[in-house]
Amino acid sequence: MTTIDRGARPDLLANCADCFGLCCVALAFARSSDFAFDKSAGDPCVNLDDGFRCTIHPELRERGFAGCTVFDCHGAGQKVSQTTYSGKSWVEAPQTRSEMFAVFPIMRQLHELLRYLDEAIRMPGAASLRPELERAEAEVEALTESSAQSILDLDLDAVRAPVAELLREASRLVRSAQPQHPRGKRSKRVGPGADLLGADLHGQDLRGAELRGALLIAADLSDADLSGADLIGADLRDADLAGANLATAIYVTQLQMNAARGDARTRLPSTVVRPAHWAR
Known part of the structure; x- marks a missing residue:
C-alpha cells in the first residue's frame, strides 16, 4: 500500500x-x-x-x-x-x-x-x-x-x-519544466475548467496539462500520462485511472482519488494512499 x-x-x-x-x-x-x-x-x-x-x-x-x-x-x-x-x-x-x-x-x-x-x-x-x-x-x-x-x-x-x-x-x-507535448501543443479540449465528462483520454500524453477545475466525471484516463499535470479542483468522480501515471501530478487530493477508479498499476503521488476499493 x-x-x-x-x-x-x-x-x-x-x-x-x-x-x-x-x-x-x-x-x-x-x-x-x-x-x-x-x-x-x-x-x-x-x-x-x-x-x-x-x-x-x-x-x-x-x-x-x-x-x-x-x-x-x-x-x-x-x-x-x-x-x-x-x-x-x-x-x-x-x-x-x-x-x-x-x-x-x-x-x-x-x-x-x-x-x-x-x-x-x-x-x-x-x-x-x-x-x-x-x-x-x-x-x-x-x-x-x-x-x-x-x-x-x-x-x-x-x-x-x-x-x-x-x-x-x-x-x-x-x-513549464515538463517535456513538451510531442505535437507542440495541447488539444483544445484540454485546459482549465474543460468539460471532459465521459471523455476518451485513454493513453493520452497529458504531461504538464492544466486541468484545474476540469469536469472529468467518468472520463477514461486509463494509461494516461499525467506527470506534472495540475488537477486542483478537477472532478474525477468515477474517472478510470487504471494504469495512469499521476506520480508527479500536482494538487491531487485523497478525495479525488477516493472518488475515482484505479488499479494496482496506477501510479500515485506520495501525498495520497491507494483507495481500498480500487481494483487489485
Whole structure:
C-alpha cells in the first residue's frame, strides 16, 4: 500500500479520533447512489455512536454510503474540536452546537488551502516562490487559530483569491519544466475548467496539462500520462485511472482519488494512499 508522504503536515490529515464526528452531524446529504437515506444538516447520522465513531465504517460502500468514503476534511474536524472549542463537544456544551456546525465547513476550506500551500512549498520547481507561499501559509494558519466568531465573519473569497494566484503561479513553474507535448501543443479540449465528462483520454500524453477545475466525471484516463499535470479542483468522480501515471501530478487530493477508479498499476503521488476499493 502507498503511504502518506510524512514530509506533508500530519495536521492536515483527518484524525477522527480527535474529532466530535462533525462530518457525520454538521453536513447534510440526500438519498442517492452515494447515500442510503436523507440526512439534514445538524442531525447526527444514525450510524454515529456515542463515542463519535461510525458503526459501519468498514462497510460504508457495501451499505450504500460511498459518499462518506470520498469525503476528506483535511484535518478541519480535529482543529475545530480540539482548538476552536478546546476539546469540549457539542454534546457536553449544547449551546455551541449550531455555531460549531457552522464553523466546521469554513475551517475545512481553510485547511484545504493549507493543504495546497503545503504541497506547493515542498515542490522543488516552485522554490522561487517559497517565501511568498510560506507567508500565505502563516496567514491562513493564523485564521484557523482565531475565535469561532472570527472564523464565521471571514470573507472566504478575499482569503482564497491571493492564495489561488500563488498556487497558480507555482503550478505554472512546475508545469513549464515538463517535456513538451510531442505535437507542440495541447488539444483544445484540454485546459482549465474543460468539460471532459465521459471523455476518451485513454493513453493520452497529458504531461504538464492544466486541468484545474476540469469536469472529468467518468472520463477514461486509463494509461494516461499525467506527470506534472495540475488537477486542483478537477472532478474525477468515477474517472478510470487504471494504469495512469499521476506520480508527479500536482494538487491531487485523497478525495479525488477516493472518488475515482484505479488499479494496482496506477501510479500515485506520495501525498495520497491507494483507495481500498480500487481494483487489485
